[in-house]
Amino acid sequence: MPINPYKPGAGHMPMYLAGRDAVIKDAQNVIDTLLSNSCARFKIYYGLRGVGKTVLLNCIEDKANENDIISVYFECAEDKNFGTHLINAIYSIINMLSIEEYLKEKVAHFKNILSAFVITWSSNPMTNENNLSLELNPENISVRKSSTLIDLLLLIGKIAREKNKPICILVDEIQYMNADDLSALLEALHRIAQKDLPIGFFGAGLPKILRVAGDSKSYAERLFSYVHIDTLKFVDAKEALIKPAEKLGVFYDENAIQTVFEITEGYPYFIQEYGNQVWEKQNANKVITKTAVEECYDSFIEQLDEGFFKNRLDRATPMEKKFMCKMVCCGSLPCNISDVSKHMGKPVKSISPMRGQLIGKGFIYDTSHGMIDFTVPQFDKYLKRVYPDL
Ligand SMILES: Nc1ncnc2c1ncn2[C@@H]1O[C@H](COP(=O)(O)OP(=O)(O)OP(=O)(O)O)[C@@H](O)[C@H]1O
Ligand SMILES: [Mg+2]
Numbered sequence: 001m002p003i004n005p006y007k008p009g010a011g012h013m014p015m016y017l018a019g020r021d022a023v024i025k026d027a028q029n030v031i032d033t034l035l036s037n038s039c040a041r042f043k044i045y046y047g048l049r050g051v052g053k054t055v056l057l058n059c060i061e062d063k064a065n066e067n068d069i070i071s072v073y074f075e076c077a078e079d080k081n082f083g084t085h086l087i088n089a090i091y092s093i094i095n096m097l098s099i100e101e102y103l104k105e106k107v108a109h110f111k112n113i114l115s116a117f118v119i120t121w122s123s124n125p126m127t128n129e130n131n132l133s134l135e136l137n138p139e140n141i142s143v144r145k146s147s148t149l150i151d152l153l154l155l156i157g158k159i160a161r162e163k164n165k166p167i168c169i170l171v172d173e174i175q176y177m178n179a180d181d182l183s184a185l186l187e188a189l190h191r192i193a194q195k196d197l198p199i200g201f202f203g204a205g206l207p208k209i210l211r212v213a214g215d216s217k218s219y220a221e222r223l224f225s226y227v228h229i230d231t232l233k234f235v236d237a238k239e240a241l242i243k244p245a246e247k248l249g250v251f252y253d254e255n256a257i258q259t260v261f262e263i264t265e266g267y268p269y270f271i272q273e274y275g276n277q278v279w280e281k282q283n284a285n286k287v288i289t290k291t292a293v294e295e296c297y298d299s300f301i302e303q304l305d306e307g308f309f310k311n312r313l314d315r316a317t318p319m320e321k322k323f324m325c326k327m328v329c330c331g332s333l334p335c336n337i338s339d340v341s342k343h344m345g346k347p348v349k350s351i352s353p354m355r356g357q358l359i360g361k362g363f364i365y366d367t368s369h370g371m372i373d374f375t376v377p378q379f380d381k382y383l384k385r386v387y388p389d390l
Contacts, residue, residue, distance in 0.1 A: 005244035006276035011054035016243035019236025027060045031067050034166035034200045039193050042201040046209050047229035049376045050269030053204035057170050060202055064168040070096045071168040082181035090152055150188045157197030166198035175205035186217045206375050208365045231266035240271045255290035267377045274300050309382040323354050328380045328390050334373035
């Protein structure tokens with residue numbers, strides 16, 4: 001049996017990237033605009049867990065590289081400082097730019113500035129200023145200067161334009177940025193757009209980012225184009241399932257495809273995992289039938305529970321778990337916070353902090369005023385498996 005062609009896993013590039021042609025074409029337009037030494041509309045891809053945001057960003061990064069665009073990619077983490085990530089990214093941009101002979105002096109000077117300081121990220125709510133405060137590094141006491149994120153990005157952008165060397169910044173999991181960092185980033189990108197500098201920005205994150213960005217700056221809506229990365233439609237889900245196997249001489253019949261689609265609801269991660277299980281368990285068959293698919297159902301669920309759901313649930317405190325179970329008790333999703341409060345036997349006011357905490361941790365998001373849902377697809381079904389009394 002040839003090697004298993006399915007790729008279930010966070011950020012694992014599938015053998016066949018289904019249903020994203022329009023999104024990729026749109027990203028290529030951005031790249032083309034950058035190549036004309038101009039600024040293009042910044043993109044934010046948002047969607048639930050496992051829909052394929054990270055693989056999209058990676059795909060766009062590859063396209064940028066193919067077009068000789070300097071690109072940097074990083075992922076925000078719940079507990080890490082965005083400013084540090086960005087400085088590292090700017091650092092590597094500088095390094096890449098410094099390959100160019102004629103910029104050597106300017107870049108060397110800039111590098112000097114950065115390496116002379118211990119960098120901390122801060123914002124002043126009184127003056128509304130966001131600063132990268134640069135503390136002096138004792139090993140290099142000859143340079144003293146501080147700069148803002150905006151100045152840094154503007155300088156980089158000007159160098160990029162001068163050299164006709166566009167830059168692309170790709171940031172994953174942007175929902176983990178705190179309000180100050182996000183506000184500083186928006187401000188900096190706003191200036192980049194005003195100056196029409198050739199810096200592109202592609203972000204990806206959970207749906208929560210829509211609200212957070214809008215709350216942070218009124219112009220966020222115009223600054224970004226928000227692209228919903230959704231489940232795959234039947235035709236695309238079908239391709240995601242059959243294409244990797246087809247190449248290796250294994251075929252699915254129509255009933256089998258329909259069954260996988262119904263169970264996975266078109267979620268790319270689930271399709272990869274189902275294909276993976278079928279490949280492992282039915283390796284004697286060249287044609288996969290509905291029965292063959294059904295025979296793999298238990299191991300598919302087992303794998304999802306262990307590999308996808310469990311480590312997420314483990315990150316929740318007992319009270320957070322209780323809150324999420326009560327969401328399931330509401331009967332349908334999205335559910336109303338006031339219904340959750342009834343099931344918990346507590347006033348809305350007293351459970352609101354828990355709701356905020358769960359949104360912050362990326363478990364749930366608010367779909368519209370007062371309504372909440374899970375960011376992880378089919379998490380309600382999983383909770384019912386773990387707590388059968390629900
Ligand atoms: N368009 C697609 N076609 C086929 N498979 C896909 C597609 N997009 C993603 N996948 C698969 O789905 C899985 C999840 O992809 P990815 O990690 O990019 O999702 P994500 O949205 O970034 O999830 P998370 O929010 O958890 O980070 C991977 O196994 C990947 O191979
Ligand atoms: Mg991801």
